[in-house]
Amino acid sequence: MDGGNSSPVVLEMKESPAGLTLVPADCLWTTARDGAVKLRMEETGPASEPPVTIVQMFQDTVQRYGNRPAMAVKRDGQWKTTTYLQYYEQCRSAAKSFLKLGLERFHGVGILGFTSPESFIAYVGAIMAGGLAVGIHNTSSAEACQYVAENCKANILVVEDQQQLLKILQIEDQLLHLKAVVQYSGDLQMRRPNLFTWKEFMQLGMDISDSKLDEILRSLKANQCCTMVFTSGTTGLPKAVMLSHDNVTWTVKTFGKHYGLHENLVLLSYLHLSHAGGQFNDMWLPMCSGGTTYFANPGALSEGSLVQMLKEVRPTMFFGVPHVWEKFQEVAEGMASCNFMNGNGRHWLADKLVLKNIQTGLGLDRCTQCHSGGAPIMKETQEYFMGLNLQIMQLYGLSETFGPYMVSVQSNFRIGSCGKALPGCRTRIHMPDKDGIGEICSWGRNIFMGYLNREEETTDALDNAGWLHSGDLGKFDQDGFLFVTGRIKELIIATSGEKILPAPIETALKKELPILSNAMLVGEGRKFPSMLLTLKCSVDPVTGEPQDDLTPEAVHFCQQLGSGATRVSEVVSTKDPAIYDAIQKAMERVNLKALGYTQKVQKWTILKKDFSVAGGELGPTLKLRRSVVIEMYKESIEELYKV
Numbered sequence: 001m002d003g004g005n006s007s008p009v010v011l012e013m014k015e016s017p018a019g020l021t022l023v024p025a026d027c028l029w030t031t032a033r034d035g036a037v038k039l040r041m042e043e044t045g046p047a048s049e050p051p052v053t054i055v056q057m058f059q060d061t062v063q064r065y066g067n068r069p070a071m072a073v074k075r076d077g078q079w080k081t082t083t084y085l086q087y088y089e090q091c092r093s094a095a096k097s098f099l100k101l102g103l104e105r106f107h108g109v110g111i112l113g114f115t116s117p118e119s120f121i122a123y124v125g126a127i128m129a130g131g132l133a134v135g136i137h138n139t140s141s142a143e144a145c146q147y148v149a150e151n152c153k154a155n156i157l158v159v160e161d162q163q164q165l166l167k168i169l170q171i172e173d174q175l176l177h178l179k180a181v182v183q184y185s186g187d188l189q190m191r192r193p194n195l196f197t198w199k200e201f202m203q204l205g206m207d208i209s210d211s212k213l214d215e216i217l218r219s220l221k222a223n224q225c226c227t228m229v230f231t232s233g234t235t236g237l238p239k240a241v242m243l244s245h246d247n248v249t250w251t252v253k254t255f256g257k258h259y260g261l262h263e264n265l266v267l268l269s270y271l272h273l274s275h276a277g278g279q280f281n282d283m284w285l286p287m288c289s290g291g292t293t294y295f296a297n298p299g300a301l302s303e304g305s306l307v308q309m310l311k312e313v314r315p316t317m318f319f320g321v322p323h324v325w326e327k328f329q330e331v332a333e334g335m336a337s338c339n340f341m342n343g344n345g346r347h348w349l350a351d352k353l354v355l356k357n358i359q360t361g362l363g364l365d366r367c368t369q370c371h372s373g374g375a376p377i378m379k380e381t382q383e384y385f386m387g388l389n390l391q392i393m394q395l396y397g398l399s400e401t402f403g404p405y406m407v408s409v410q411s412n413f414r415i416g417s418c419g420k421a422l423p424g425c426r427t428r429i430h431m432p433d434k435d436g437i438g439e440i441c442s443w444g445r446n447i448f449m450g451y452l453n454r455e456e457e458t459t460d461a462l463d464n465a466g467w468l469h470s471g472d473l474g475k476f477d478q479d480g481f482l483f484v485t486g487r488i489k490e491l492i493i494a495t496s497g498e499k500i501l502p503a504p505i506e507t508a509l510k511k512e513l514p515i516l517s518n519a520m521l522v523g524e525g526r527k528f529p530s531m532l533l534t535l536k537c538s539v540d541p542v543t544g545e546p547q548d549d550l551t552p553e554a555v556h557f558c559q560q561l562g563s564g565a566t567r568v569s570e571v572v573s574t575k576d577p578a579i580y581d582a583i584q585k586a587m588e589r590v591n592l593k594a595l596g597y598t599q600k601v602q603k604w605t606i607l608k609k610d611f612s613v614a615g616g617e618l619g620p621t622l623k624l625r626r627s628v629v630i631e632m633y634k635e636s637i638e639e640l641y642k643v
C-alpha cells in the first residue's frame with residue numbers, strides 16, 4: 001500500500017521564509033493569544049536547531065516528497081490517496097476560504113469530529129490563515145463545545161456531520177465570535193446563511209490572491225501560538241494549552257530523528273485532534289518525515305473494527321493507550337491457544353509460525369515501532385506482547401510538553417519505564433522522598449507557551465526557572481530510566497494523615513480480576529480506603545455509551561466461576577454470589593501486599609455502568625477524571641462509609 005513515488009518536486013516557494021522567524025520576547029511564557037515567548041534554545045546539540053514555522057516545515061517536506069502519498073482514506077470501498085503537493089495546495093485553498101469567511105488573526109477554528117483528510121486540511125489551513133487550530137472531541141456535549149469555542153474565540157467551526165452540527169445549532173446564539181459553520185462529511189439536511197458543505201467551503205476563497213495569503217504566511221512566527229489543546233479537565237475546568245510553531249516543529253523533528261523515521265513511515269489515524277497525542281502521531285510526524293497517514297473508519301475503536309483496518313494498512317508504527325493494547329491482547333488470545341514459557345521476565349511463544357500468524361492477524365506484522373502512552377501500561381501486557389515479538393515502548397508526555405518527551409527505544413529499554421528524555425530535553429525529580437519519588441519536572445523547546453488567559457495556573461505550572469511541574473510522581477532507577485508512580489493530586493490522605501497512592505492498588509486488583517474494566521480508589525479524609533468497580537461491557541459504536549451486556553471475556557470469567565450472568569445488571573441486582581466472592585478474595589490478596597493497615601481496601605461496590613468518555617468519567621485519552629467520578633457517584637461513596 002505504498003503508493004506514489006519518492007521523486008522530489010520543485011515547488012515554487014511563493015511564500016519565501018526570508019526575514020525574522022521570531023518575535024522579540026524576553027519571557028518563557030505568556031497567557032495572551034497573540035503573545036510571544038523566548039525559545040529555550042541552546043548553543044549546541046538538538047536544542048540549537050534553527051526554529052521554523054509549521055508552514056516552513058511543510059514546504060520542506062513538499063520539496064522532498066511532493067509526489068509521495070501524504071494521506072489515504074477509504075471511500076466507496078477504495079483507498080484514495082492525496083500526495084504532499086496536493087495536500088499543501090488544498091491547505092492553501094482552505095486558508096483562503098477561512099480568510100474569505102472573516103477569520104481574524106489569533107482567533108480559533110474549532111474542528112469537531114473524527115479525523116479525516118478534510119479535518120487535517122482544515123487544521124493546517126487554519127494555521128496558514130493566521131488563526132488558531134483547535135480540535136474538539138467528537139463526544140463533547142453542546143455545552144463542552146460552547147466552552148471550547150468561546151475560550152478560543154472561534155470564528156469558524158468545522159463539523160463532521162449532521163449529528164455534530166446539531167450540537168452547534170443548540171448553542172450558536174451564545175457563540176459571540178462565530179461567523180460560519182462548515183460540514184465536511186455527508187449532505188446538509190438544512191440550508192441557512194453561513195452554513196457550507198466542504199465542497200462549497202473549498203471554493204469560497206478562489207478570489208483571494210496568492211500574494212495576500214503569502215503575506216500572512218511570511219508573518220507567521222515560530223515563537224507565537226498556532227494551536228491550542230484543551231486539557232481533559234481531570235482537576236477542574238479544562239485549560240487551553242497554547243502551543244507555538246516551534247513547540248510542534250522542533251518536537252516532531254527531534255522525535256523523528258531519534259527514531260530514524262523516514263518517508264516509509266505508515267500510520268493509521270484513529271485518535272482525535274482534540275489531544276496532543278493524536279495530533280503529534282497522526283498529523284505532524286508524517287508531515288515532518290514524508291510518511292503516509294491512513295484514516296480508520298469513524299468509531300473504529302468503539303465498534304471493534306480497528307484490527308480489521310490495521311490488517312489492511314499494516315502500519316510501520318502504531319500508538320495506543322493501554323486500553324487499546326489490552327483489547328489487542330484479548331484479540332490475540334482468541335486467535336490461538338498458545339503455550340508460553342516464562343524466562344528472564346519474558347514470555348516466549350513456542351511456535352514461531354503461530355507467533356507470525358498472530359502478528360499478521362493484528363495487522364502489526366511490519367510494525368517496528370509499537371508505542372503506548374496516556375497512562376501507565378501494565379507490566380503483564382508488555383510482557384505478553386514481547387512474547388509476540390512486539391516490543392511496546394512506553395512514552396511519557398503531557399499536552400503541556402506537546403506529547404512524548406520521555407521515550408523508550410528497543411535498544412535501551414526497561415519494562416514499566418517511560419525511558420529517557422528526548423535529546424534536547426531535560427527531566428528532574430523535584431523534592432524526592434527517601435525512595436527517590438518526587439514530582440516529575442521538565443525543560444526543553446517542547447514546553448508549552450502558557451494557559452490562555454490563566455496567569456495563576458501558568459505560573460503554578462512553570463517555576464521561576466522555567467521548569468514545567470507535571471503534577472505526576474516518578475523516580476529514576478540507577479540507570480536513569482524514568483518510572484511514573486502516580487499523580488500528586490490523586491494522593492488520598494486518610495484521617496490518620498497517611499498518604500495513599502491509588503494507582504498501584506487499582507492496577508493490582510485489575511490484574512487479579514479480568515472481569516474489571518475500571519477500579520477507582522476513594523477515601524479522602526476517611527478512616528480507610530474503599531473501591532468503586534465497573535465491569536467490562538459492550539459499547540455502543542455510535543455514541544460510545546457503555547451497554548449492559550458483558551464482554552465475551554467477562555462472560556467467560558463468570559462461567560469459570562459457575563455463574564451464568566451475561567449482563568452487568570444481573571451481577572449487580574442479585575449481588576451474584578460467585579462474582580462477589582471472587583472479587584472479595586481478590587481484594588484480600590491485594591490487601592496482603594498493602595504497606596500498612598490504612599492502605600487496605602475495606603469496602604467496595606460495583607457500579608451499574610462502566611466509565612466512558614461519553615459519560616464524562618474518562619477524558620479524551622481515557623484518563624480517569626477522578627473529581628468528576630467522585631461528584632457523580634457521591635451517594636454510592638457515602639453508602640460505603642455508613643456504619
